[in-house]
Amino acid sequence: MDLIELITQTPLIQNGINQSKIKTQRQLITGLASSAKTLAIASAYRKFKQQIIVASPNLYYANQLAEDLMQVTEDVYTFPVDEVLSAEMAFSSPEARTQRVLTLEALVSNKPGIYILPAASLRKYLPTPEVWENKRFYWQVGTEIDWEQLAQQLVLMGYQRESMIAKPGEFSIRGSILDIYPLTTPNPVRIELFDVEIDSIRYFDVETQRSLENLEDITILPTTELIFSQQELEKGSDRLQELLDKRLSVVSEQSDKDFLSDYFGQLIASWKQGVPGEVAAVYTDILYPDQTNILDYFSDNTLFFVDDYARILETNRQIEEEEGQWHAQKLEELRVFPEQTFGKKLQPIFQQSKFAMTFFSLFQKGMGNIRFETIHNFQYRPMQQFFGQMDLLKVEMQRWKKQQQTVVFLVSDNQRAQKLAQDFRDYEIYAVETSFDNLLSQQAQIIQGNLQSGFELPQDQLVVVTEKEIFQTVKKKRAKNKRYRMLNA
Structure with missing residues (x-):
């Protein structure tokens, strides 16, 4: 028995997991926080082994939850999106793009897992799942390739053509040789053709150009989540032209008209030629008329967990406020249109969801107008900090023993x-050393494992203590600060 099995045996967790599957109901789980909530989510995943959505307030909390969950299960995916629109539009790290690409690929491949989605990711416009499925390649030795269309297809997948590749996201074509560097492979890939068939596939060193490893097959995924079909670019250029004509009809300054005509004229021409361009992310509402978001990649029977709804609403308020300011600034710069939107409305997603929904919250307050068919109230206590004081820990151990609690000490x-x-x-504290998957009920035990924080569930007779709570020391105040106060006393 491991920690997940242990927490699954508690009656409240069992009821919560079972009712999370009922589509006609919304349930609220109050009291659980931090790693106790992590284990509850992991318990639901282990029981149903299907796709589970966890909506998180922001990217910081999403990353914290992902790190905690990955201590108990490998099937964790994140879709990182910055809450600040200006930052998201200006720059996206290769790591973030890789995570988003791998998450969409896992979804279209129907992979079970826990998918952690920060609030901003739920608002983001995306290509339809059908477009995504058509914008990836699986090649084997012997596969025939349409060489004439290949370069254009790779451009639509987000790759940049170069004379010689140097970093992920680039490709080059020389004669019958394709060099390509996907975000999702450890090295660039060289593909040689014999006529129209793949003759060889191998990794190579980008510096020395020497071969590293022969491959039998390779999957080439897009370099970004924002990919477009040729049809979307053509129809998008028509919609962009309509918006431009409308804007030109109300602009009085000739210099503004000239700028608009030049800027958007170049963008329209680029789209008609099948090149999305670097600023396509600003116009996804135009290029994606269906306004698909990541939830459209999930089946209707997906379980949807909402982590701290009140904080999600607060994050959404901040996102919309910052988005309005950014939109106003870009309107002044004549680079967007008044009719544009930059993300879906968030509240309707939770109020009119097609999924079975479970909400986590410390308290029942702050849940807006959402009604719940079932409410589960947990008795939860965060684990106190012992700061290396074994005498204090010994007193707590005596209390837990009297209450017949199952106590688990986690060390790295x-x-x-x-x-x-x-x-x-040394302090005459009794605890057995055992393994992560061999826990003993109503016993104190030491195991190797990691969670972000310990907790106590008195009602369910479960205590988890991490080494951070046992050994973390009190930070001493800096001497120079004391001297500063003395000098200014």
């Missing part, structure tokens, strides 16, 4: 486990 490695076991022996 075997060396730390041995040190903690020795400390316990």
Whole structure:
């Protein structure tokens, strides 16, 4: 029995997991926080082994939850999107783009997993799942390639053509050789053709150009989540022209008209030629008329967990406020249109969802107008900090023993486990050393494992203590600050 099995045995968790599957109901789980909530989500995934959505307030909390979940399951995907629109439009790191690409690929491949989605990601416009499925290649030795259309197809997948590739996201074509550097492979790939068939596939070193490893097959994924079909670009150029004509009819300054005509004229021409361009992300509402978002990639029977709805609403308010300011600035710069939108409205997503929904919140307040068919109230206590004081820990251990609690001490490695076991022996604290998947009910035990924080569920007789709570020391105040106060006393 491991931690997930242990927490799944508690009646409230069992009820919550079972009712999370009922599509006609919304349930609220109050009291759970931090790693206790992580284990509850992991329990639902282990039982149903299907796709689970976890909506998170922002990217910071999404990353924290992902790190915690990855300690107990490998099937965790994130879709990082910055809450600040200006930052998201200006720059996207290769790491973030890779995570988004891999998440969309997992979704169209129907992979089960826990998909952690920050609030901003739920608003983001995306290509339809059908467009995504048609914008990836699976090649084997012997596969025939349409060489004439290949360069254009790779451009629509977000790749940039270069004479010689140097970094992920680039490709080059020389004679019958394709060099391509996907975001999702450890090295660039060289593909040689014999006539129209693939003759060889291999990794190579980008610096020396020497071959590293022969491959039998390769999957080439887009370099960005924002990919477009030729049809979308053509129809988008028509819509852009309509917006431009409308704007030109109300602009009085000739210099503004000239700028608009030149700027958007070049963009329209680029789209007609099948080149999205670097600023396409600003016009996804025009290029994606269906205004698809990531939830359209999930089937109707997906479980939807909402982590801290009140904070999600607050994040959404801040996003919309910043978006309005950014839109106004770009209107002054004549680079967007008044009719444009830059994301879906968030509240209708939660109020009119097609999914079975479970909301996590510390309290029942702040849930807006959402009604719940079932409410589960947990008794939860965050684990106190012991700061290395074994006497204090010993007192708590005596209390937990009297209450017949199952106590689990988590340490990062075997060396730390041995040190903690020795400390316990020195202070006559009884705990057995065991493995992560061999926990003992109503016993105190030391195991190797990691969670972000410990907790106590008194009602469910479960205590988890991490080494951070045991050994973390009190930070001393800096001497120079004391001197500063003395000098200014």
